[in-house]
Amino acid sequence: xxxxxxxxxxxxxxxxxxxxxxxxxxxxxxxxxxxxxxxxxxxxxxxxxxxxxxxxxxxxxxxxxxxxxxxxxxxxxxxxxxxxxxxxxxxxxxxxxxxxxxxxxxxxxxxxxxxxxxxxxxxxxxxxxxxxxxxxxxxxxxxxxxxxxxxxxxxxxxxxxxxxxxxxxxxxxxxxxxxxxxxxxxxxxxxxxxxxxxxxxxxxxxxxxxxxxxxxxxxxxxxxxxxxxxxxxxxxxxxxxxxxxxxxxxxxxxxxxxxxxxxxxxxxxxxxxxxxxxxxxxxxxxxxxxxxxxxxxxxxxxxxxxxxxxxxxxxxxxxxxxxxxxxxxxxxxxxxxxxxxxxxxxxxxxxxxxxxxxxxxxxxxxxxxxxxxxxxxxxxxxxxxxxxxxxxxxxxxxxxxxxxxxxxxxxxxxxxxxxxxxxxxxxxxxxxx
Numbered sequence: 001x002x003x004x005x006x007x008x009x010x011x012x013x014x015x016x017x018x019x020x021x022x023x024x025x026x027x028x029x030x031x032x033x034x035x036x037x038x039x040x041x042x043x044x045x046x047x048x049x050x051x052x053x054x055x056x057x058x059x060x061x062x063x064x065x066x067x068x069x070x071x072x073x074x075x076x077x078x079x080x081x082x083x084x085x086x087x088x089x090x091x092x093x094x095x096x097x098x099x100x101x102x103x104x105x106x107x108x109x110x111x112x113x114x115x116x117x118x119x120x121x122x123x124x125x126x127x128x129x130x131x132x133x134x135x136x137x138x139x140x141x142x143x144x145x146x147x148x149x150x151x152x153x154x155x156x157x158x159x160x161x162x163x164x165x166x167x168x169x170x171x172x173x174x175x176x177x178x179x180x181x182x183x184x185x186x187x188x189x190x191x192x193x194x195x196x197x198x199x200x201x202x203x204x205x206x207x208x209x210x211x212x213x214x215x216x217x218x219x220x221x222x223x224x225x226x227x228x229x230x231x232x233x234x235x236x237x238x239x240x241x242x243x244x245x246x247x248x249x250x251x252x253x254x255x256x257x258x259x260x261x262x263x264x265x266x267x268x269x270x271x272x273x274x275x276x277x278x279x280x281x282x283x284x285x286x287x288x289x290x291x292x293x294x295x296x297x298x299x300x301x302x303x304x305x306x307x308x309x310x311x312x313x314x315x316x317x318x319x320x321x322x323x324x325x326x327x328x329x330x331x332x333x334x335x336x337x338x339x340x341x342x343x344x345x346x347x348x349x350x351x352x353x354x355x356x357x358x359x360x361x362x363x364x365x366x367x368x369x370x371x372x373x374x375x376x377x378x379x380x381x382x383x384x385x386x387x388x389x390x391x392x393x394x395x396x397x398x399x400x401x402x403x404x405x406x407x408x409x410x411x412x413x414x415x416x417x418x419x420x421x422x423x424x425x426x427x428x429x430x431x432x433x
Contacts, residue, residue, distance in 0.1 A: 059093060059207055059212050059213035059214070059215060060213075061213070062091065062092040062093040062096065062211075062212050062213025063091050063092075063093040063213045063215075063217075063218060064091065065091060065092045065425070066089040066090070066091060066092070066425050067090055067091055067092035067093075067094065067095035067096075067424065067425055068089065068090045068094075068095050068154070068155060068158055068422055068423070068424050068425065069087060069088075069089045069090075069422070069423055069425065070087070070088045070089070070090070070158065070159050070162040070420060070421070070422045071085075071086070071087045071088075071420070071421055071422075071423075072085060072086055072087075072162075072163070072166070072419045072420040072421070073085050073419045074419070075415060075416055075418070075419035077411075077412040077413075077415045077416050078411045078412050078415060079408075079411075079412050081167060081170055081171070081412065081416070082170070083163075083166045083167065083170060083416055083419065086166065088162040088165070088166075090158050091213065091218070092213055093211070093212070093213025093214050093215070093218045094158070094218055094221065094222060095154055095158070095424075096210060096211030096212065096213055096214055097206070097210045097211065097214045097218050097219060097222055098154045098157055098158055098222060099150050099151065099153075099154045099211065100209065100210040100211055100214075101210070101222075102150050102153040102154060102157070103125075103150055104209075106119075107121075117131070117132070118130065118131045119146055124147075125145060125146040125147040125150065126145050126146075126147035126148075127145070128145060128146055129143060129144065129145060129146075130144055130145055130146040130148065130149040132149060134152065151424070155422045155424070156422075158422060159417065159420050159421070159422040160229070160417060160420075161222075161225040161226065161228075161229055162420065162422075163413070163416050163417045163420050164225070164228060164229035164232050165225060165228060165229075166416075167232055167413070167416060168228050168231070168232050171232075171235065173228070173231055173232055173235055174228075175224060175227055175228060175231065179227050179231065182227065183220060183223045183224065183227060186223060187202060187216060187219070187220065187223075190202050190205065190206070190219070193205065201216075202215075202216045202219075203215035203216050203217075206218070206219055233405055236404065236405060236408045237401035237402075237404050237405050238401075239404075240400070240401070240404050242396075242397060242400055244393075246396075246400070247392075247393045247396040247397060247400075248392075248396070250396040250399055250400050251379075251392045251393070251395060251396040254395065254396075254399065255338075255378060255392075256338045256350045257337065257338045257339040258337060258338060258339070258379060258391075258392070258395050259337075259338050259350075259376055259377060259378050259379060260335040260336060260337055260338070260376070260377040260379065261333065261335075261336050261337075261338060261341055261349055261350075261373075261375075261376055261377075262333065262334050262335055262336070262374040262375045262376075262377070263332075263333055263349060263371060263372060263373050263374050264317050264330050264331065264332045264333070264371075264372050264374070265317075265330065265331055265333075265342075265345065265369050265370060265371040265372070266304075266307065266317060266321040266325075266328060266329075266330045266331070266369070266370045267331070267364070267366070267367050267368070267369050268300045268301075268303045268304045268307070268324075268325065268367050268368045268369075268370070269300065269366055269367040270292035270293075270296040270297045270299065270300040270366060270367045270368075271292060271296045271299070271300075272290060272291065272292050272296065273293070273296075292366065292367070297363065297367070297368070300367040300368045301361065301363055301368045303324055303325065303368070304361045304367075304368035304369070304370045305361055306324050307320045307321050307323075307324050307325075307370045308320075308359060308360070308361050308370050310323060310324075311359055311370065311372065312359060317330050317370065317372050318330050320370075321370070335377060338350060342369075344362060344364035344365065344369060345362050345364075345369050345371050348360060348362055348371065349371070349373060349376075354373055354376065355373070356373065356374060356375055357372075357373070357374075358372075358373040359371065359372050359373070378392060379391040379392040379395070380392055
């Protein structure tokens, strides 16, 4: 090999080696760039994930997603009100709030007796059957749970609120400063409750007790709709005025429930023989065994007559009762509303012929009553509740307004709501119920 050829080969090798180095350097740089991009992507994904988690936990998602859509066709009611076709959506948070409001309302009504209507507070609502199935023709194999019940109640209330809102819009009915002040006072009351229970804010209290997404803003919006519905009803009832004769006639039909009675009585209880339960006896036999016998009732009646004679001879009921029954304690009722009077003596007390000082013996299911009538107050005077109006007129006017509202509901509002239909958004199922 010549010297010039060898030199040329060495130059070529150096050139090729340099090229390989360049290629490898470029590959390494590309690899690092690719890894850098990958980590950037992962970093962005993590930021998005944690950002979404924060967004989810903040409840904002549930306030932005539609939970229920209410649609209506155009409808004209009997009073001439025309509601144009429309659509109204409620967020998942608003649905959550109303759902829990329905649940809390029922629990406030039944409390520890919720089991009597088939509700087990220790079991998830969607895992227990509800006996109050509105569809009587439903397939026996079709389950209707308490969750279904409260969802139906939520749909019904929000659909009605949407209808009230539309009616208010057609009649230019709006909330005023006094209405908004009442809502502020309600929120302040919730704030006090939240503070007493160590919640940092109204919104945290609402989220914990009414479902995710619920906050002060959600509660206010629902309260505004409820207040607007109430204002619609008031506009209907206040459109009517009543004469003194109409008020008197109405009160006369309910006076036995609203008049106030003052009286005293002593119940001579008939003795009940001690009963030993037998496994062979029926439930009906067991129930009757705990009732007093006719002989025991007759003895109680005789004692009551003795007490009555002493009262009519001038003794007080308390002295007469103690003279016949050791340790006897009479019951004194003062200004008790007629609706609360003991059923056994109600008819006698409410008789139109009753006058102060009347006495009698009345046989009841568990013994005999000795009754002394004192007075009947027919509410012909103002009270704190009625203001400047006599209480009897106040009661009558409110009952007449209820009659008007019932007529309006039957002939106007029912026609409007019949045009409304609510449907839940499947992708926006409630959270935390």
